[in-house]
Amino acid sequence: MTASPTRKVLDLMIGYWASQSVYVATKLNLPEHIAAGHTTSHELAAVTGTHERSLFQLMRFLVGLGVLQGDDETGFSLTPSSELLKEDAPDSLRDLVLMYGEEFYQTWGNLLHNVQTGQPAFEATFGASMYPYFTANQESARRFDGTMAGGAFFTDLPRVFDFSATPTVVDIAGGTGGLLSEVLKASPQTKGVLFDQAHVIEAAKEAMADRGLTDRVSYAEGDYTEALPDGGDVYLWSRILHSRSDASCVDLLKRCRDALNPDGTVIVLERTIPPTGESSLGLWFDMQMMVLVGGTERSEKEYADLFDRSGLALHSVLPLSLDMFAIVAKRA
Numbered sequence: 001m002t003a004s005p006t007r008k009v010l011d012l013m014i015g016y017w018a019s020q021s022v023y024v025a026t027k028l029n030l031p032e033h034i035a036a037g038h039t040t041s042h043e044l045a046a047v048t049g050t051h052e053r054s055l056f057q058l059m060r061f062l063v064g065l066g067v068l069q070g071d072d073e074t075g076f077s078l079t080p081s082s083e084l085l086k087e088d089a090p091d092s093l094r095d096l097v098l099m100y101g102e103e104f105y106q107t108w109g110n111l112l113h114n115v116q117t118g119q120p121a122f123e124a125t126f127g128a129s130m131y132p133y134f135t136a137n138q139e140s141a142r143r144f145d146g147t148m149a150g151g152a153f154f155t156d157l158p159r160v161f162d163f164s165a166t167p168t169v170v171d172i173a174g175g176t177g178g179l180l181s182e183v184l185k186a187s188p189q190t191k192g193v194l195f196d197q198a199h200v201i202e203a204a205k206e207a208m209a210d211r212g213l214t215d216r217v218s219y220a221e222g223d224y225t226e227a228l229p230d231g232g233d234v235y236l237w238s239r240i241l242h243s244r245s246d247a248s249c250v251d252l253l254k255r256c257r258d259a260l261n262p263d264g265t266v267i268v269l270e271r272t273i274p275p276t277g278e279s280s281l282g283l284w285f286d287m288q289m290m291v292l293v294g295g296t297e298r299s300e301k302e303y304a305d306l307f308d309r310s311g312l313a314l315h316s317v318l319p320l321s322l323d324m325f326a327i328v329a330k331r332a
């Protein structure tokens with residue numbers, strides 16, 4: 001049965017109740033405590049210092065959402081989704097949930113202001129644009145890097161694009177190197193160059209050492225609007241262009257074309273806006289980019305146009321998971 005219009009509107013309006021509940025459970029480390037054997041609301045209220053009845057209602061709601069299972073009789077337990085909320089889970093989503101539940105939740109509270117004025121809601125909320133805010137707030141920066149580190153599509157890239165004949169891959173604004181690591185693991189002959197802002201490169205060096213890839217990576221610190229490392233065979237631009245205006249993208253892509261070795265390749269990883277307006281995470285993250293940095297997701301055709309204006313040509317568009325795409329370009 002299709003939902004009535006009333007039910008549809010109601011479902012839309014209560015969406016944030018679910019996201020805030022997942023956030024609060026994560027903030028209270030409920031997944032860790034449950035995994036450690038505290039499984040009733042009485043025990044969990046004691047270890048988290050919370051109000052027992054309120055905590056019980058929260059957990060009962062999370063059972064309804066499929067985030068937890070069980071009850072106070074049998075004990076609450078984790079589902080595959082709440083396993084991902086533990087800090088030590090492989091591919092943990094804890095940092096993402098905390099960031100979405102705190103800074104990003106507050107940001108969305110200023111959506112009306114954003115739509116009325118064009119000023120990104122993040123700036124209106126925190127008095128600074130997002131990246132300078134992170135430079136000044138180390139704990140938030142660490143968390144933001146954490147939200148980026150576990151891109152579920154990272155492992156897809158070397159499955160859809162063969163890097164085995166690529167001597168050097170340059171990851172522009174590659175964060176702590178999650179994507180580059182997957183490329184290097186899949187292609188043992190390939191060397192990597194990781195480029196990002198100085199404070200991110202510091203964290204990246206540690207992350208690369210933990211992954212045992214120190215010998216295969218060199219680092220470059222800087223501002224991509226000023227200079228790019230040259231001499232690479234493939235340049236990765238993952239989740240960067242959606243935060244830039246068309247003019248800035250053309251400027252960056254032109255500079256990338258100049259830095260690229262002959263026969264080199266540019267791979268842009270982004271969600272795209274579907275041509276027919278059907279549902280896609282691209283539409284959701286288009287809004288997220290707008291409120292965070294005044295950015296936008298683009299259609300495949302819009303990327304082709306940006307390449308044209310930069311002396312590049314669209315070569316192929318390869319689907320990855322979570323509605324992401326590897327948009328591949330060569331010199332025109």
Ligand SMILES: C[S@@+](CC[C@H](N)C(=O)[O-])C[C@H]1O[C@@H](n2cnc3c(N)ncnc32)[C@H](O)[C@@H]1O
Pocket residue numbers: 131148149151172173174175176178179195196197200222223224225237238239240
């Ligand atoms: C959204 S994250 C994407 C990280 C990574 N490419 C990924 O997909 O996981 C954006 C990255 O751009 C970096 N960044 C932002 N402005 C930059 C600039 N002007 N120059 C170099 N890096 C920058 C940030 O430090 C951050 O690591």
